[in-house]
Amino acid sequence: MGYTDFNDTIIALATPPGVGAIGVIRLSGKEAISKVNEVFKGKDLSKEASHTIHFGTIRDGNVIIDEVLVSLFIAPKSFTREDVIEISCHGSNYIIQQIIKIFLKNGVRLAKPGEFTQRAFLNGQFDLAQAEAVADLIASDSEASHQAALNQMRGGFSGRIKELREQLIHFASMIELELDFSEEDVEFASRDDLKSLVLELSRVILQLIDSFEVGNVIKNGIPTVIAGKPNAGKSTLLNALLNEEKAIVSDIPGTTRDFIEDHMIIDGFSFRFIDTAGIRESGDKIETMGVERTMAKMKDASLILYVFDLSTDTTTEIFQEINKLENGGTPFIVVGNKSDIADSTIIEQVKKDPRAVIISANQKENLENLKAKIVEIVNLKSFKTGNTVVTNARHYQALFETNKSLEDVLTGIDGQVSNDFLAMDIRQALHHLGEITGEITTDDLLANIFSKFCIGK
Amino acid sequence: MGYTDFNDTIIALATPPGVGAIGVIRLSGKEAISKVNEVFKGKDLSKEASHTIHFGTIRDGNVIIDEVLVSLFIAPKSFTREDVIEISCHGSNYIIQQIIKIFLKNGVRLAKPGEFTQRAFLNGQFDLAQAEAVADLIASDSEASHQAALNQMRGGFSGRIKELREQLIHFASMIELELDFSEEDVEFASRDDLKSLVLELSRVILQLIDSFEVGNVIKNGIPTVIAGKPNAGKSTLLNALLNEEKAIVSDIPGTTRDFIEDHMIIDGFSFRFIDTAGIRESGDKIETMGVERTMAKMKDASLILYVFDLSTDTTTEIFQEINKLENGGTPFIVVGNKSDIADSTIIEQVKKDPRAVIISANQKENLENLKAKIVEIVNLKSFKTGNTVVTNARHYQALFETNKSLEDVLTGIDGQVSNDFLAMDIRQALHHLGEITGEITTDDLLANIFSKFCIGK
Numbered sequence: 038m039g040y041t042d043f044n045d046t047i048i049a050l051a052t053p054p055g056v057g058a059i060g061v062i063r064l065s066g067k068e069a070i071s072k073v074n075e076v077f078k079g080k081d082l083s084k085e086a087s088h089t090i091h092f093g094t095i096r097d098g099n100v101i102i103d104e105v106l107v108s109l110f111i112a113p114k115s116f117t118r119e120d121v122i123e124i125s126c127h128g129s130n131y132i133i134q135q136i137i138k139i140f141l142k143n144g145v146r147l148a149k150p151g152e153f154t155q156r157a158f159l160n161g162q163f164d165l166a167q168a169e170a171v172a173d174l175i176a177s178d179s180e181a182s183h184q185a186a187l188n189q190m191r192g193g194f195s196g197r198i199k200e201l202r203e204q205l206i207h208f209a210s211m212i213e214l215e216l217d218f219s220e221e222d223v224e225f226a227s228r229d230d231l232k233s234l235v236l237e238l239s240r241v242i243l244q245l246i247d248s249f250e251v252g253n254v255i256k257n258g259i260p261t262v263i264a265g266k267p268n269a270g271k272s273t274l275l276n277a278l279l280n281e282e283k284a285i286v287s288d289i290p291g292t293t294r295d296f297i298e299d300h301m302i303i304d305g306f307s308f309r310f311i312d313t314a315g316i317r318e319s320g321d322k323i324e325t326m327g328v329e330r331t332m333a334k335m336k337d338a339s340l341i342l343y344v345f346d347l348s349t350d351t352t353t354e355i356f357q358e359i360n361k362l363e364n365g366g367t368p369f370i371v372v373g374n375k376s377d378i379a380d381s382t383i384i385e386q387v388k389k390d391p392r393a394v395i396i397s398a399n400q401k402e403n404l405e406n407l408k409a410k411i412v413e414i415v416n417l418k419s420f421k422t423g424n425t426v427v428t429n430a431r432h433y434q435a436l437f438e439t440n441k442s443l444e445d446v447l448t449g450i451d452g453q454v455s456n457d458f459l460a461m462d463i464r465q466a467l468h469h470l471g472e473i474t475g476e477i478t479t480d481d482l483l484a485n486i487f488s489k490f491c492i493g494k
Numbered sequence: 495m496g497y498t499d500f501n502d503t504i505i506a507l508a509t510p511p512g513v514g515a516i517g518v519i520r521l522s523g524k525e526a527i528s529k530v531n532e533v534f535k536g537k538d539l540s541k542e543a544s545h546t547i548h549f550g551t552i553r554d555g556n557v558i559i560d561e562v563l564v565s566l567f568i569a570p571k572s573f574t575r576e577d578v579i580e581i582s583c584h585g586s587n588y589i590i591q592q593i594i595k596i597f598l599k600n601g602v603r604l605a606k607p608g609e610f611t612q613r614a615f616l617n618g619q620f621d622l623a624q625a626e627a628v629a630d631l632i633a634s635d636s637e638a639s640h641q642a643a644l645n646q647m648r649g650g651f652s653g654r655i656k657e658l659r660e661q662l663i664h665f666a667s668m669i670e671l672e673l674d675f676s677e678e679d680v681e682f683a684s685r686d687d688l689k690s691l692v693l694e695l696s697r698v699i700l701q702l703i704d705s706f707e708v709g710n711v712i713k714n715g716i717p718t719v720i721a722g723k724p725n726a727g728k729s730t731l732l733n734a735l736l737n738e739e740k741a742i743v744s745d746i747p748g749t750t751r752d753f754i755e756d757h758m759i760i761d762g763f764s765f766r767f768i769d770t771a772g773i774r775e776s777g778d779k780i781e782t783m784g785v786e787r788t789m790a791k792m793k794d795a796s797l798i799l800y801v802f803d804l805s806t807d808t809t810t811e812i813f814q815e816i817n818k819l820e821n822g823g824t825p826f827i828v829v830g831n832k833s834d835i836a837d838s839t840i841i842e843q844v845k846k847d848p849r850a851v852i853i854s855a856n857q858k859e860n861l862e863n864l865k866a867k868i869v870e871i872v873n874l875k876s877f878k879t880g881n882t883v884v885t886n887a888r889h890y891q892a893l894f895e896t897n898k899s900l901e902d903v904l905t906g907i908d909g910q911v912s913n914d915f916l917a918m919d920i921r922q923a924l925h926h927l928g929e930i931t932g933e934i935t936t937d938d939l940l941a942n943i944f945s946k947f948c949i950g951k
Contacts, residue, residue, distance in 0.1 A: 049515075050514075051514060051515040051516045051585075052509040052510065052514045052515070052516060052517065052518065052585065053509060053510045053511065053512030053513060053514035053517075053585060054510065054512070054514075055510030055511070055512060056510060056632055056633065056948065057507075057508060057509045057510035057511075057632075057948065057950060057951075058506075058508040058509070058520070058610070058632070058948060058950040058951035059508045059509060059518060059950075060509065060510075061509065061516060061518060061582070063515070088546055088547040088548070089545055089546055089547070090545040090546070090547065090565055090567075091545070100641075101644060101648070102644075103631075103644070104647075104648075108547055108565065110547075123582075125518070125580075127628070127631050127632050128508075128509065128510060128632050128951075129631060129632045129633065129634050129635070129640070130635065131634050131635045131636065131637075131639075131640050132631070132634070132640065135640075153515070171584070174560075174584050174586060174589070175513055175514075175515070175584050175585050175586045176513065176586065177586050177588050177589070178586070178587065178588045179588065180588075182588075183586070183588050183589065183592075184557075187558060187559075187560070190561075191558070191561075491513065491514065491515060493514060493515040493516075494514075494515035494585075
């Protein structure tokens with residue numbers, strides 16, 4: 038499907054579905070104002086200024102559908118840079134449905150997912166990476182993912198890419214110029230300068246590529262395995278942590294539904310808890326089980342919370358396990374659980390390990406210390422970063438391809454290939470960089486990107 | 495809890511929780527503008543005109559939380575008649591949470607359920623019945639309930655009540671005047687005139703009381719029992735009806751979740767389907783089962799869809815059952831199911847009954863005819879009405895009490911009781927009428943009414 042038809046006017050619900058005090062319906066396009074004027078009884082919107090709000094009723098013939106507030110944004114001073122109208126109506130699905138139906142009947146089209154943002158992009162409001170950040174921003178559920186998306190939306194990431202691209206374009210044009218004078222064998226672009234530029238570009242791009250691991254973690258949550266023997270208190274611990282965080286957020290209405298299952302925000306970080314319980318239930322100790330699968334999960338994790346039952350485990354057992362964890366290489370915390378019913382001797386011994394935190398999940402004792410420890414380890418990995426971070430798999434792919442082309446350029450310079458080939462490789466690198474910000478696009482690419490948006494955005 | 499503290503500024507999310515393109519956060523109170531100015535980087539809102547929209551960022555210290563649009567409503571030109579600000583931010587729960595938290599930190603209070611509407615009421619924006627209609631309007635999910643709520647919100651119902659009340663007040667003042675001149679035995683208010691007024695009032699109030707049955711049905715759905723023997727195809731029928739209606743509404747995003755289970759809108763009417771299947775599964779025929787319970791459910795229903803399996807039932811059986819249904823007194827439709835595998839003879843015979851519709855639920859044949867029949871019967875009951883309808887149990891109660899007092903007045907007039915007693919009974923009637931529109935309120939009453947609202951309204 039092509040996304041280039043701008044002649045029609047689109048409509049969609051911009052707020053989440055469900056019952057609330059108000060719902061906001063958004064229209065964008067050449068006829069937005071006239072279409073609303075047809076059914077809005079209040080002021081003549083075509084005579085009002087941009088960024089003003091007007092009270093009135095929406096009518097279907099003589100039947101009043103609702104009393105509404107209409108916000109007017111006149112092109113190009115709007116999100117899409119087209120005429121935009123936002124209708125703020127009572128938050129009933131029935132009313133929202135009726136209002137949208139009237140406009141559909143009058144020739145307004147239901148917007149495709151992401152179509153408002155896409156129009157904004159195509160009208161030059163922002164570049165593609167910024168448009169994608171809008172979706173990330175909406176989906177963000179932690180401080181880190183939110184800041185990464187906001188930074189990207191406000192052009193931080195794009196700025197970096199554009200800088201790189203401009204430097205390359207400069208060299209590309211030099212080399213293309215040489216091609217024009219190829220008979221005369223001049224060299225406008227110093228090969229040494231080009232090489233050091235490409236090396237510098239490669240360094241930055243590799244840095245961005247590396248940041249994707251962090252970016253991915255920021256976006257999807259830090260993978261954290263809770264491990265330990267059966268009955269060590271893993272689920273009790275998870276529930277205790279979850280409940281506590283839930284209590285903190287639940288004074289803000291409507292947030293709780295995002296904090297279900299094993300996903301949790303601690304101190305602005307999003308954590309994705311991976312329960313290995315199913316694997317461990319089949320035996321008594323880590324050795325007697327599907328060791329490899331458990332180990333694989335632990336290796337993929339960014340952090341392991343290894344829970345010991347201080348009321349039954351022996352010191353020897355515990356330190357044996359800790360040894361194994363050390364060999365695994367993944368950062369871990371030794372969680373000494375059931376302090377309320379354990380012997381003080383074993384508590385004192387385990388406590389000596391700097392990676393240990395003694396808690397009682399059941400009694401909710403010392404959970405604050407455990408959380409502080411978790412955050413301390415996560416901070417070491419600098420998941421929370423003011424730096425530019427790649428969070429988008431498409432950008433990662435494009436950077437990866439850019440780097441390959443840059444390597445070809447380097448090989449070319451060293452092998453003294455002809456300018457034609459150098460120019461081609463540089464153009465290839467430019468192409469991939471351009472894909473990120475949308476200088477290079479295809480209808481398919483756009484359709485693919487924007488179809489992932491929610492309708493109304 | 496008293497609801498009279500207007501000195502503070504309140505905040506709440508006004509749109510449904512969940513992920514959408516945008517979320518709207520609403521503030522109301524004396525400090526709404528100054529509190530937003532503290533964290534909004536854009537224009538100085540205190541210098542801008544009412545009903546204008548401003549772009550900028552919300553910041554927590556130096557950290558940008560989001561790019562937002564701020565709508566400004568200056569008292570008294572706002573919903574609450576206080577200064578109101580609406581912040582339209584990106585529709586992420588995380589962002590919404592962060593923004594609300596900043597304001598809570600800065601001394602703004604989280605609004606109680608319905609507190610915005612309550613302030614509007616207490617500031618004289620509308621009366622109590624109109625305020626209650628706002629909640630009904632939001633909850634409305636069918637054309638009938640929507641029109642009843644909208645009519646009430648726009649003052650239709652209140653107007654009627656106020657008219658009655660004014661007439662009574664006129665007489666009350668006459669009688670109180672007589673009390674002042676009681677020594678002289680004058681009669682300012684003709685007892686005959688008073689009697690005919692009270693009779694007229696009673697008639698109108700009884701009409702309103704009667705309309706509550708309809709109003710209740712409009713609000714909660716028309717109770718419709720699907721009955722019939724096991725395997726007659728009751729569930730298949732319900733699913734077939736549900737699917738079809740769902741398909742119609744699901745091109746509007748976000749509406750589907752309200753149309754689950756046994757609740758369905760047909761042609762603007764809301765239906766509440768009551769499944770009696772569990773009762774009937776225990777035996778083969780209606781006689782052999784908990785007949786009384788089934789019958790009770792059927793009696794309470796506004797409509798029965800009685801499903802016959804034309805492929806196994808005999809004509810004799812069918813007409814026996816129809817006889818029983820006739821004796822029950824509830825309107826019913828004879829649904830002759832499985833027309834695709836039934837004998838044409840029995841189809842022809844059943845078809846002769848004017849209450850019969852022949853369908854195949856399985857093949858989805860003739861469902862349109864069935865729906866037309868359902869709507870036809872419902873229309874006879876005039877559930878869809880332009881008239882003033884009581885939909886609120888509290889109003890019903892008040893009208894009921896009013897009527898009791900009016901009856902006392904009538905008895906008093908006939909028994910020639912003293913003016914003191916007459917005046918007291920009239921005042922009692924006035925009190926109950928006043929409770930509906932809020933001329934008479936108590937803190938408890940208000941707290942009770944508004945606590946049923948959603949937060950943000």
